[in-house]
Amino acid sequence: MKNTTALYCALLLAGASLTGVHAQTPAAGSKPTVAAPLAPADLYAALGEKAGIVRLVDDFVERLVRHPRIGSQFKDTKPAALKEGLVDQFCQLSGGPCVYEGPDMAELHADMDINKGDFNALVEALQAAMDAQGIAFAQQNRLLALLAPMHRDIITVH
Amino acid sequence: MQYKPLSLLAALALASPLAQADTGKLLLTGGVSSITGTAGGGITPWAVIGSNATEGEWGASAFTTRAVTQDYALTSYGAALAWNERVELSVARQDFDAGAAVALNGIAPFGVQPGQHIRMDVLGLKLRVAGDAVLDADTWMPQIAVGLEHKRVRPGSLQSVFDFLGADTQSTDFYVSATKLVLDKGLLLNATLRSTRANQNGLLGFGAGAPGRNSRSLQPEFSVAWLLRRDLAIGVEVRFKPDNLQATGRAAGLGSALREDAWKDVFIAWAPTKNLSLTLAWADLGRVVPGITNGRRQSGAYLSAQVAF
Numbered sequence: 349m350k351n352t353t354a355l356y357c358a359l360l361l362a363g364a365s366l367t368g369v370h371a372q373t374p375a376a377g378s379k380p381t382v383a384a385p386l387a388p389a390d391l392y393a394a395l396g397e398k399a400g401i402v403r404l405v406d407d408f409v410e411r412l413v414r415h416p417r418i419g420s421q422f423k424d425t426k427p428a429a430l431k432e433g434l435v436d437q438f439c440q441l442s443g444g445p446c447v448y449e450g451p452d453m454a455e456l457h458a459d460m461d462i463n464k465g466d467f468n469a470l471v472e473a474l475q476a477a478m479d480a481q482g483i484a485f486a487q488q489n490r491l492l493a494l495l496a497p498m499h500r501d502i503i504t505v506h
Numbered sequence: 507m508q509y510k511p512l513s514l515l516a517a518l519a520l521a522s523p524l525a526q527a528d529t530g531k532l533l534l535t536g537g538v539s540s541i542t543g544t545a546g547g548g549i550t551p552w553a554v555i556g557s558n559a560t561e562g563e564w565g566a567s568a569f570t571t572r573a574v575t576q577d578y579a580l581t582s583y584g585a586a587l588a589w590n591e592r593v594e595l596s597v598a599r600q601d602f603d604a605g606a607a608v609a610l611n612g613i614a615p616f617g618v619q620p621g622q623h624i625r626m627d628v629l630g631l632k633l634r635v636a637g638d639a640v641l642d643a644d645t646w647m648p649q650i651a652v653g654l655e656h657k658r659v660r661p662g663s664l665q666s667v668f669d670f671l672g673a674d675t676q677s678t679d680f681y682v683s684a685t686k687l688v689l690d691k692g693l694l695l696n697a698t699l700r701s702t703r704a705n706q707n708g709l710l711g712f713g714a715g716a717p718g719r720n721s722r723s724l725q726p727e728f729s730v731a732w733l734l735r736r737d738l739a740i741g742v743e744v745r746f747k748p749d750n751l752q753a754t755g756r757a758a759g760l761g762s763a764l765r766e767d768a769w770k771d772v773f774i775a776w777a778p779t780k781n782l783s784l785t786l787a788w789a790d791l792g793r794v795v796p797g798i799t800n801g802r803r804q805s806g807a808y809l810s811a812q813v814a815f
């Protein structure tokens with residue numbers, strides 16, 4: 349009986365180590381990936397690639413310009429230009445093949461009075477737009493995590 | 507005197523002439539109201555400043571919480587006032603149904619009344635000193651706050667037991683909290699370190715006569731919450747506590763009758779609107795004066811409602 353138990357344990361251990369080796373082999377063989385982009389490429393896919401991002405930004409900007417709290421901040425902004433800039437930004441940040449070439453975020457917001465509550469209202473509008481596009485909550489948070497640090501350049505009133 | 511701060515702050519919070527209509531915090535990022543009134547999880551403060559108010563805004567919140575275990579029950583209610591996502595002032599009143607304590611009369615003629623409740627008032631002050639738990643998503647730097655909780659307990663006919671144990675009826679806890687939302691994972695982490703003399707959060711007084719511990723000790727508290735949706739979070743908490751009274755009880759021949767354990771809970775918090783959150787938890791309070799409860803661990807449901815502006 350004891351022998352059987354010992355044998356069983358040995359088999360289990362052997363099985364475990366074999367499984368371990370097997371699991372490690374591909375990882376050990378693969379080369380380390382090239383410098384990680386800002387986001388893993390699958391976020392770009394999760395946003396529906398360029399077409400999905402265009403739909404998202406169209407809806408987002410519509411929500412911004414008629415927002416009761418922050419809509420007036422966009423009265424001097426051309427929606428088409430805003431959309432183009434945001435599409436490039438979201439696309440690039442999410443690992444897509446785009447380059448944002450618009451103005452520096454700090455420069456862009458320097459003359460505006462934007463407090464943290466305004467910034468959060470913008471985040472909520474983006475969340476609502478992502479909901480409307482059917483983007484999963486976990487994916488929404490991955491995009492927000494890339495955008496949130498911009499608060500340092502966007503919030504001008506503390 | 508004990509009543510004034512509570513009613514004043516409650517009036518401010520509920521009438522909220524100071525709280526603005528259009529406050530701008532993101533949903534659930536102000537935490538919920540802990541049992542001591544300050545913003546956090548259910549049993550531990552977080553570094554967040556409560557209410558819906560963010561920078562440049564005034565906000566207020568009010569809450570009530572009920573927890574029932576095998577032998578005890580706790581009702582807590584209170585309010586908090588927040589300014590500029592910087593300072594939070596909170597008050598809470600706790601009503602602890604300590605009816606089980608009548609059994610202490612079998613140990614000595616303490617004169618404990620049947621159905622005795624222990625009441626405690628908590629005045630809290632919290633100051634955010636650094637960081638932004640939510641928006642600084644590209645660094646590991648947490649939001650950090652320091653705070654205090656001044657507690658006064660009124661044990662009623664249990665005063666004789668407090669005297670016997672050498673437990674004081676007032677003391678102040680000091681704490682530092684660090685809170686970080688790992689935004690891309692929807693994971694909120696909090697660690698709090700508390701300097702305290704409190705026995706069972708203060709409901710059994712503060713400190714103990716020799717050979718129990720009468721001095722402060724540092725106790726860690728942890729929360730982990732996972733955002734399932736913007737309006738829904740689940741999580742776990744653990745709060746370590748001193749075991750000041752046990753040695754006093756042992757010296758009095760009571761064995762481990764006064765042993766105290768860590769508090770733990772698992773919770774789900776739901777914010778159906780910006781102004782309302784509901785928290786349901788299962789709390790394990792460990793042993794609470796096990797000498798009069800057959801050594802049972804105290805566990806049970808915890809339900810809390812908060813309104814915030």
